[in-house]
Amino acid sequence: MPGFIFGFKCKNLTPILHIGDKRLILNRxxxxxxMPNPVPEMKRxxxxxxxxxxxxxPETIDLLSRLSAAHAVPGFEDEVRAILHRELSGAGKxxxxxxxxxxxxxxxxxxxxxxxxxxxxxVGFMVxxxxxxxxxxxxxxxxxxxLTLSAQPMVVLGSKGxxxxxxxxxxxxxxxxxxxxxxxxxxxxxxxxxxxxxxAEAREWGIALGTAVCPDVQPRLMHNGSRxxxxxxxxxVGCAAAxxxxxxxxxxxxxxxxxxxxxxxGGLRGAEITRNSTDLDLMxxxxxxxxxxxxxxxxxxxxxxxxxGVQIRCYDPTxxxxxxxAQWSCRLADSLHIPYQVAVRRTGGTNAGKYHLGAHxxxxxxxxxxxxxxxxxLSIVDLNDLIATRELAIAMIRNLDDPTYRELLPSxx
Ligand SMILES: [Zn+2]
Numbered sequence: 001m002p003g004f005i006f007g008f009k010c011k012n013l014t015p016i017l018h019i020g021d022k023r024l025i026l027n028r029x030x031x032x033x034x035m036p037n038p039v040p041e042m043k044r045x046x047x048x049x050x051x052x053x054x055x056x057x058p059e060t061i062d063l064l065s066r067l068s069a070a071h072a073v074p075g076f077e078d079e080v081r082a083i084l085h086r087e088l089s090g091a092g093k094x095x096x097x098x099x100x101x102x103x104x105x106x107x108x109x110x111x112x113x114x115x116x117x118x119x120x121x122x123v124g125f126m127v128x129x130x131x132x133x134x135x136x137x138x139x140x141x142x143x144x145x146x147l148t149l150s151a152q153p154m155v156v157l158g159s160k161g162x163x164x165x166x167x168x169x170x171x172x173x174x175x176x177x178x179x180x181x182x183x184x185x186x187x188x189x190x191x192x193x194x195x196x197x198x199x200a201e202a203r204e205w206g207i208a209l210g211t212a213v214c215p216d217v218q219p220r221l222m223h224n225g226s227r228x229x230x231x232x233x234x235x236x237v238g239c240a241a242a243x244x245x246x247x248x249x250x251x252x253x254x255x256x257x258x259x260x261x262x263x264x265x266g267g268l269r270g271a272e273i274t275r276n277s278t279d280l281d282l283m284x285x286x287x288x289x290x291x292x293x294x295x296x297x298x299x300x301x302x303x304x305x306x307x308x309g310v311q312i313r314c315y316d317p318t319x320x321x322x323x324x325x326a327q328w329s330c331r332l333a334d335s336l337h338i339p340y341q342v343a344v345r346r347t348g349g350t351n352a353g354k355y356h357l358g359a360h361x362x363x364x365x366x367x368x369x370x371x372x373x374x375x376x377x378l379s380i381v382d383l384n385d386l387i388a389t390r391e392l393a394i395a396m397i398r399n400l401d402d403p404t405y406r407e408l409l410p411s412x413x
Pocket of ligand 1 (some may be wrong): 119234235264287288
């Protein structure tokens, strides 16, 4: 186990992972990232150690695929919010605040009020101007590398419907014979070609300044059967894990709020609102975070490897995780044979940066399936890691009673 000495006692826990496809449970990794043993589905629904009909692999693939395909850039999260609301109907009381944040309330009889956060938005663009020839200039919503953008498919969320197009690129023919290499365009140099003959035609189609522009990619299951490639897996993997965790806990005595937050990619803005509107005792942020297991990055110090489990993040520049909470979650994962990886990140940030500063300090933890190539048109996730994220969150919520919660808080000595 990397990095921790465990000081917390865990209750007797029954392994709760149940995965229909054996390929999902093979141990391809090191011992410290143990994969779970399959256990038969249990029938009891209200005990802390029971299984609540965990979603099957096909259900998980279907849910994540629909979430990935949805178009929801910062400030325009309607499609993902609708999926959350639809998927969670019957699990609790759903509502939306004035900013667009979704809130599902599942109110049990007792225990600390636990939150799950998953941001709904993805990196995208907004139309900044329309050239006389009908090309769309852009302003970025969230962080992009211009290296990933030339000749990529885009969809414009026009007022009369979706308009498909692509970001323009320069063919090599026009660069032949020129001295020096190609320069990398800035975002301001890029444009979307929607096939309009001129600006008037683009406007007729419902495109205007301020219209949202989103990557346009359909997800695919990869050849090994447990990895999915698609856009917006930051953070649709978190959304899928959150939905499945809440559904698994449906009908149990849990005191839970699920927040689908807006505008995380614009600076953690939705979370700033949701943290102020609740009496949360503990927050679990579910976040697709960058993997570091590809050529040029892969090393003995990699902390986000596909198929090695949920990342338990102890640090990034926006948040230091309560060490007792981090230790407890690792201990739970060990007890249940849920694979995990501890992450200490020099850069980046999540909604945890907002939550832990709310309500006199909300103990907050980030559970993160690693995702390759985030903030681009194509990212890759291993569904094992999504499942591990979901199962660890379920275990934390089931086992967080008042005495356990008090143990996690700082004491006077
Ligand atoms: Zn994210």
